[in-house]
Structures are given as structure tokens and as C-alpha cells.
Amino acid sequence: MSRFFRGGSDSETDDDDEIISSNEEEESEDDHISSSEDEATSKPAAGAGGRSKFLKDAVSDSDESDLDEKREVKSAKDKKLDALESSVKTIENAKKINDWVAIQNEFEKLNKIVSKSFGSIGMPRVYIKTIASLEDFLNEALQKEKEAKKKINATQAKALNSMKNKIKKIVRQFEDEVEKWRQNPVETEEEDNEDGDIEKSSPIEKDDSLQSTDALDDEGFEQVGKGNRPIEYTSDNLFKKLREILEARGKKNTDRLEQIKILQKLLGVAATSYQQVRVLLALIPAQFDYNPSMSNYMNVDMWKSTQKEINQLLTILESTPSFMIHDHVEEEEEDKEPVIEPGQTFGIRGSIVSFIDRLDDEFTKSLQNIDPHTTDYVDRLKDETELYATIVRGQIYFEQNDLNESTSRVVMRRLEHLYYKPDQVIQTVENTVSQSLPSNLKSSITPPAITQDSSDLIHALCVYLYKKGESLLRTRAMLCHIYHHALHNRFYIARDMLLMSHLQDNIQLSDVGTQILHNRTMVQVGLCAFREGMIKESQSCLQEICGTGRVKELLAQGLQLQKYSQLPPEQEKLDRQRQLPFHMHINLELLECAYLTCSMLLEIPAMAAAGSNPEARKKVISKPFRRMLDYNERQVFSGPPENTRDHIMGAAKALAAGEWQKCQELISAIKIWDLMPETQKIKEMLNRKIQEEGLRTYLFTYSSYYTTLGLEQLSTMFSLPINTVTSIVSKMIWNEELAAxxxxxxxxVVLHRVEHTKVQQLALMFAEKATSFVEANERTLEQKQAVGQNQRDQHRQKGQTSQQQNTEKRTMYQKRDGQQQRGRNNFNNVLGNSVRGRTQQNRYRS
Amino acid sequence: MAATYDLTPKLIPYLDRHLVFPLLEFLSMHKIYPEIDLLKAKYELLAKTNMVDFISMLYKTIHDTEEVPNEFSTKRDEVLQTLENLQSEAQKVLDIIENPEVISALRQDKLQNLNFLKEKYGLTDKMLNTLYQFGQFQYNCGNYGGASDMLYHFRVLSTDHELNVSALWGKLASDILDSNWDGALEEVQKLKETIDQKNFTSPLHQLQQRTWFIHWSIFVFFNHPKGRDNIIDVFFTPSYINTIQTACPWILRYLTTAVVTNKRKKSILKDLVKIIQQESYEYRDPITEFIESLYVKFDFEGAQHKLKECEKVLSNDFFLVATLPEFVENARYLISETYCRIHLKIDISGLSQTLNLDQEAGEKWIVNLIRDTRVDAKIDFKENTVIMNQNHTSIYQQVIERTRGLSFRSQILSSTIEKREAHQSASTAEAVE
Structure with missing residues (x-):
């Protein structure tokens, strides 16, 4: 925007003001005063510049050269006056519509300007006048409000009240001047004019230093535009402007949007690549900073332009390898074009990896905030490919410049964009990216041959992180790798990696984000086991997460409403920020369905085996399943199944009753299976399992009623091959589950079940109780001894205790030594331990 | 089929050149691979050793010529030269050591001995190291007995830890190749202690050492009469079973064979089944599959098929060929034991078939089984069946079983309490004083 038009529009509004105010004159006397004041002030306030404005007014759109000349001599003081003037004007405008909020804001701004710039010189007349008129206006307004008894709205009233107080204070401060002005407005006006003249004649250079900093603060863009447009093109000025902006950055009343605009303009005029790099390094963070709040996400358009600028930055850096951007540059850069000797690199302070990180974070944030069921979300998601391209490009750049730390960070980012996606998606993305990248860019970590296969790609990325990354990145990479394996049904590999890495031993100590990733991985491993037909493994993987009833929270896929406790708002905010974008979600219904099906297949035979034995019945495999089953059984009437749970509960009851066909039907009728790949295969697997478990349940339940059971009959009953039946029965006999x-x-099958007489049963129970009694005694004694030992230890001398510590250390070392080996044998115990940790933490937190 | 289950290629990377040689010899005897390939492999294998004569002979066979490149003769001369040099140097040390006076003066403490020798006889560290080098050189030449001796002397005297461990490995290899199984078994124990106690910089290194150890020790375990017990003891310790699972699952074959052929270690069978099940996706061969089908699937027919395959595999395995009859015998025993536990009435002909025996031999087998293991069963000759007697443990027996230890435990409990009270009163008395 040129100064010219701006000036023009200013004067126009001036005119308008006068017209309006003259209209108002008729209405009230006070108004008359204020408007005439306004008119009067605007003249002297402009000072030298003001005069030129008047000139301009006179000639209306006179020729530019004339104006330009005039503009050259504008002093800093004038500019401040300009600012004042504009504030005053806004106040006047606001007065007319009784907008007290606007008045208050503008008044505050006015005060700031005044206290900052004029404290030393003395109060300008305009200011005094404004105060005086405002006071009058305020009094009048208060009067009016009382008379009219018409309520103005709350915010307005509040603003009015606070204005009242402020004005009172200010008026008291400048009591003399105000009084003086009230007595003789015209005289002071003249004085002012004189002042202006004096000011004008005073040397201009004196103020120049002020101009650059203060003026910018006050007015942002307007100031810069005024004097510097013609000389922006010189490189000297560019650096100067840049520095000014950088200094203004983060200050309270810096207009961020204006800054961005200036920077964009600077980018347009930057001549050399060095200048471009410097401007970009300022522009990109400025855009990120535009939005100060943590919860809001970056404007999509701005995000896109930032993304382009990062790409531009990378392009420049790729083409001029003599520039190196890293954060270890010691000395502050000179504001001039560096002389680069061939073969040497010139360091520039900055961090591209943080830009990429931020860009990625903003992207995630926007996805978190956009409603996933709208097309907006899909549109936004399409940008991921470009973002991914930028990440890959950054990775190649860091690689080529041996910036190891940055490379690992960016590789991690890349991995996090890939690990949860199916092969085809990764392939498509990779192809697009490799096409969009300049052909001379080759990555050594991920050569093009590798990117063709998603597993190879992920393997390469992970291996890089294992070798180079710090421990957190290693952990995350490991989890992603396991997740990916699980996604591709490589259960054993995933399991081995999980156990060999001993991730679960100390996952509780890591940050919440990693724990969430760990939970996701566990769930995925569980689902993988399910797809592979390993019911028991699947159940043990899923147990810890699905058993808690806090699945959503543990997977960061939505906030769980707390019934009794209210989360503190900061906590809730944090939780909200951790949420995963919708496209990364694991389908919770499918998860629950898989978990409950597993539980059914394990729990129903176990319940049948327990029979009427109360002790055995207490052993619960899956609490949620039991609870649901109990609830379902308590219902007087049960209708046809509607949702997944109903289906599974119905199936469980059918299975318990030996009606395996009905059970199969119900399970197959669940629609959510369609979300699993190879649905048919999974259903077949489930059918088979149901037959087998049905047979087992049948044998457990009804064995006491038969002396013999024909194998062939069993085989036809459950339509299983006779070999399988024999094998299942043999296994049960071998494991002493079935007395046959x-x-x-x-x-x-000959069944030997012997019914015990009452006395025998009681004798057995008595023996058992006696045993547990002795055990309890032993335990108590042990505890007491331990306590006694501690007490005694305190009495001991120091040397002895230190000795004990030594032995403790040694045992600890041995333990660690043992852990370094893989403990695959206690698979079922280990899996899921850590999840418990996270839950506990949560519980504690809430 | 023999080639698919041949483990030699997997074993070779973990063995020393010289240790591989007997394996290749065995392979060429059984004609599993083409003769010429094996010869070439042998040649490659030994080209870097000092057994020049043998290499040149191999060269002749491979290339079917009488002419031998010059390099062999030069190398031969070199080797002989070095050998002489080393021998003369080592002789000095040996002279000192073998002096009866010295022997009587030596004590337990290595350092003291060394100082003593240094002072009295002018023995230097360098001279000691020649012993090591000479041992190594002899080993390379194929003179394993000599190598073993040299390394033994070296180990007695040297205090250098690294070289000592290295000498330990060398001596083990020498003893193995020299078929000195008693000595080798001793070395195995020593080496195991060293590996377990040593602080390795990285767990990976330790893992590697253990893997090597496992492979080398198989030589000993399957040749020494007591080896079969030892292999189970050693390999089932957590750190070694982990090593097997992580680095060399194929060792499960040897472990399984050892467990099956060992009558006294039946209790370990359950653990073995678990491990085999866990590793089944990574390693399987007829031997592990046999166990799997018997104890996981309870598929007796399948087990019988696998047993047949096992015979073939075992007969082609360098280490296991000697255990073949024993293995088959014990495997049959396992099958019939399981079978009897599950079944009430067994058709003898069916069982004989399962055991891979003909009718008559089967009957004999069962009779022996009943006699030997005191399986509670009778043969119904007329119907040609075996009837197992079910023996229920009666309730009163169960109760006795459960409560047997209780009174003893309670006694201990009360005595501890008494002791504690006495102690407490004593300490309070002290405090009062």
C-alpha cells in the first residue's frame, strides 16, 4: 500500500469527520465543541507532514513527485503525531456511535504513544484536547445513561466505567494543561502551531535513531512504507529492516501480520541468495508465531505458504552448498553480503529441522481441530504428501551436510508419517515424492531402490535411528517398527522385537506420547495375533488396554468423560493436544470385538471346566467379559442382538450351551469384521476355533453325565475330523483337565469322573485350608523378620550397611545382566505390564 | 532330503577351520553333496592353514594334475623354517619348566611362580609368549597334541588374561581334534566359567562368545560319555537357552536329541516342549517336529512318520549318528508312555504300527515295557489288546499327600518364633544393662 493512497484516504476521512460533526453540531453543544476541536487538532497535529497533507487536500490528487519531496523531510516527531492523530480520530469516530469499548482501546493506545514519545518533549496539544473532550463526552454519556435508564450492554458499561476512572486519573495528571486549554482553545492552538514550526526547523537527524525502533513499534507497517520504499532495494537497507523486525519480534504490540507482510515484500526484493536465506529465516518463524495461542491451529493458507517457503529455503541451500544453516554459529552475522571463498562454507544461524518439526506439528494440530467427518479434513489430509516431500527433502539435505542430530529427528518424523499406513498408501506417497524431488537429490539412508518396498523403507529408517538416534528416538523407532510388523501380520517378529528390546521394562518412565505409541503398538500386536488365529496371545496383549475400560484415553483417541472427578483444565488441554488425528485411529469397535471374541473363546471353556467349584470359578480371565455376561444374563427378556456386544454375548451363551452352530452364526453376523483384511479367512478361523472350544466346553459340562462317549459321535456333533477330536481329547487327558x-x-472316550461324597469333599477342603493357613503364617513371619532386620540394620555400624549396599548392587547388576538376555519365556507375563504402568499413572493423575 | 536338514552350513560360521574339517570329511563319506564341491570347500578351508602337504594333495585331486604351483613349496619351506625357529625358542622355556627342581618349587600362585622363574632362570614374558605362538603354530600345522601341551604350559604360567582365554579356546580345539575328551570336557567347564564371569563390554559380544561356545561344546558333549547329562545342564541354564533362541535355534536339534536319549532327565521335557513350540516358526526339523506332534498335537501317527524321518536325519548328522539307535529306542518309549497314559484299551497291532515295529516285535516291546517301567497293564491275548489299569489316587491318599509337609513346616515356624523371642529378650536385656 503506498503512502500516497493512504494519505489520500486519511484526508478523506477527515473530511467525513467534519461533515458528520457539523451535523452533530445541531444536536448538542458539547458535540459542537468536540467536533470543532477535532477540526482544530487535526491541523496542528499533523505538523510538517500535516501541512503537506493539507496541501494535498487542497490539490486533492496532486502529482506524486511533489508529495514525495515533501515526504522526505518528515521527522520522527511528525510520525508520532500522525499516530496520535489517527488514534484521536478513531476515538472521535467511536464517540459518534457510542462505542465505549473501542474508545477505551484506542485511548489506551493513545496514552502509550504519548508516554513513550512525548514524555520528554511535553504533551502535545492534541492530546490534551482529546482528554478534555473525552471527559466532557463521558460526563454527558453518564448523564444520558442515567436519564434514559436504558441499559447499555454489559461490556459497553464496563468499558464506560473503566474509562471514567482512567479519564479522571489522566485529567488530574494534566490538570493545568487541560484547564489552560479549556480557557482558551484558540490560543493554545496557535502555540501549537508555533511549536510545530520550531520542531520543524530543528535538525531532523536527531530523531532518526528514534524512528527506526519506536516508530515501528507504534505503527508497524505504515511507518516503514512511508520513508523506505524507494530505498528498500538496496541490500543495506534490507538487512537493516530485517534487524528491526527481528528486534520487534515478540514485543507486546507488534503487529504480526504486518511483519509477515513486510518480510514477504522483502523476500520479493531480495537480490542475492544470501539475502533470501536471511529473509526466509526470519519469515518462516514469523509465520509460525502469528498464532500465539497453543490450542488454535495455523491458518491453512499460511501453513501452505510457509511450507513453500521452507521448500524454497531448501532449494536455495541445495543450489548453494556454501551456505550452512546450523545453530552452532558463534558470531552474530554481519549485515552485509558475506565474501565466500570457494570451497568454504559460511555458517548462518538457524535451524531448519525445527522449522520442519513445527510445520509437522502445525499440520497435526490442524487435523486435530478439523472435524474428521467433513471434506475439509480430507482436503487437509491431502497436504500430507507435500509435507512428507518437505520432510524427505530436509532429510536429504541434512544427510548431505552430515547434520546427524537433525537427520535423526527428521527421519523420525518421516517414520511417524509412515508406520501406521498400509503398503499401497506408502507406495503412492513415495512415488509422488520421488517424482516431485529434483532428480539430483539422492539419499544414502533411503536409496530409491529401498523406497519401492514399504517394509524395506521402514526397516532402513529404523535401522538408521537404532544406530544414530538418541535413546528416546530409538525407543520410538522400535515401537514404530514393531507396529509395522504387526500390521503386516508378522506376529513372531513383532513379538521377538518387543521382548528382546525390553521396552516394556521401563516404558512407564518415558513421556506420555511414547507411552501412547507403546499402547498403540501393543494393541496392534494383539490384533495381529488375532488375525493369525493366536487367541491366547491376542487376549494377553489386549487385556491390559481393553480391560481397563479406558481404551480411548490410553490410545489417545478421544477424551473419556470422567464421571466423578473433574480434570483440571490445563490437564484437559494437554490431553486434547495429545489426541491423535482421526486418520491414525485404530478402530475401537473392532478392537473391542476382537478382544471380546478372544475372551469368549478362552473364558467359556474355563467357566465350564470350573463347573460348580467355587474356588475355580473365581479365576477370571477377562473381567469386562464376565461383567457383560453377568449383566446380559440378568436381563429378563433379551431381544435379538443389535450391536457387536450383543452378538458376542449371545454367541457366548450359545457356546456355553454347546450350540456351536448358533455361536458361529452370531459371530459371523458381526459386521465389523469387514474392516479386517481377508475377512473370510478370519471368519473361517473363528468358526474352527468355535468348534474346538465348543467341543471342549461340551466335554467339561456334560462329562459327568456319561460313562463313555463315542469319538465318532463327537466328531459328527462338532463336525470336526476325528483326528482333531482325538487330539483335543488326548490333550485334555494329558493335561489332566479331563478324567478320562x-x-x-x-x-x-471312557470317563472316570468320580463323585466325591460329602465327607470326602469336606476333607479335601479342610486340607486345603490348613495348607493356606500355614502359608499365611509363614508369610507373616517373613514380613516380621524383614521389619526386624531393618530395625536392627539401623543399629548397625556404617561399614556393615555399606557392605550390604554393595551386595545389593551386585545382585542388581546380575539382574540387569539377566535382562540383557531375552526373556521370551515369560511372554505372557511380560506383555502388557507397561500398560498397567500408564494406567496407574493416569489414575494418579486424575 | 538329507541336504535340506543338513546343519553343516549353519554350523560352519561358528566353528574353527580345523573343527570344520571333520564335518566335511563326514559329509563326503555320506555323499550328501557332490564330491568335487566338498573337495573345493576343503581346499578353501585349509588354504590358510599351515598343513601344506595336505593342501597340495587336495589341489592335485581337485585339478586332477600331478603338478603343484610353486607357492606351495615355498610356503612349505617357510612353514618349516618358522617351525624350527619357534621350536628352538620354545625349547628354552620348556627346558626351564621341565626341570624337576623347578616343578617342585612351583606353587599355586601364578604371579609368584612367574617372579620366581624370572629371577632364577631368566624367564621373560616374551619367552612365555613364544610358547603361545608355538602352540598356535603347531595347531595350524595340524599337530594338535603338541599344541595342546604348549598351551597348557602357557596357561600355567602366563598372567595375561586375554591370551589366557585365547589359549583356553585353543586348547579346547586341540583336545577336541585330538579326541582327548576328558581334557576337552574339563576345558569346556573352564571356558564356560570364564565366559560367564567375564565382564563383557557389550552384551552382543557375550552373546557371540556363548554362541561359539555352544557350537564347540557339541563336539565334546556328544563324544564324552557324560556329555549327554552335561549338555542338558548347560544348555538349559537361562542364559544359554536364551542364546540358543536368539542366535542359533538349530542347536535345538542337539538339545532335543540329548533330552530324548537321556532317561534321567525326563522332567526337563516340559520345558523343552515349550521352547520348541516357541521357536517353531524359526526352526523346525523332523526331530523337533516329532516332539511337537507327540506332546503338542498328540498326533501319534504323525509322530511315527516323524520318527522315520528322524532316523534319516540323524544318520546324516555328524554329531548324532552315534546316538541313532538310542534315540529310536527312547523315542518309542516316549510314544508308548504317552499312549498308555491316554488310552484305556490299546490294540497291540495298532501300537506296534505306531512304534514302527511288526506285530511280534511290538508285543515283545510292550511286554518289556510293562516289565521295565511297571506300567500297570495287562495283555488280553485273545483280543490282542493291552488293557491299562486306571489307578485313581483315592481321596484319603490325596489328603495325606497335601497335608504331609504341614506339621513339619509348622514346627519350623514355631521354632523360629521361639528363637526370635529369645533373641529379643536377650537384646532387651542388653539394652537394660
């Missing part, structure tokens, strides 16, 4: 044996001649 096989008769090979007649092909029957």
Missing part, C-alpha cells in the same frame, strides 16, 4: 481315557478298540 481313550478306548482304542471301541473308539470311545
Amino acid at each position: 481315557s481313550l478306548d482304542q478298540i471301541n473308539n470311545v
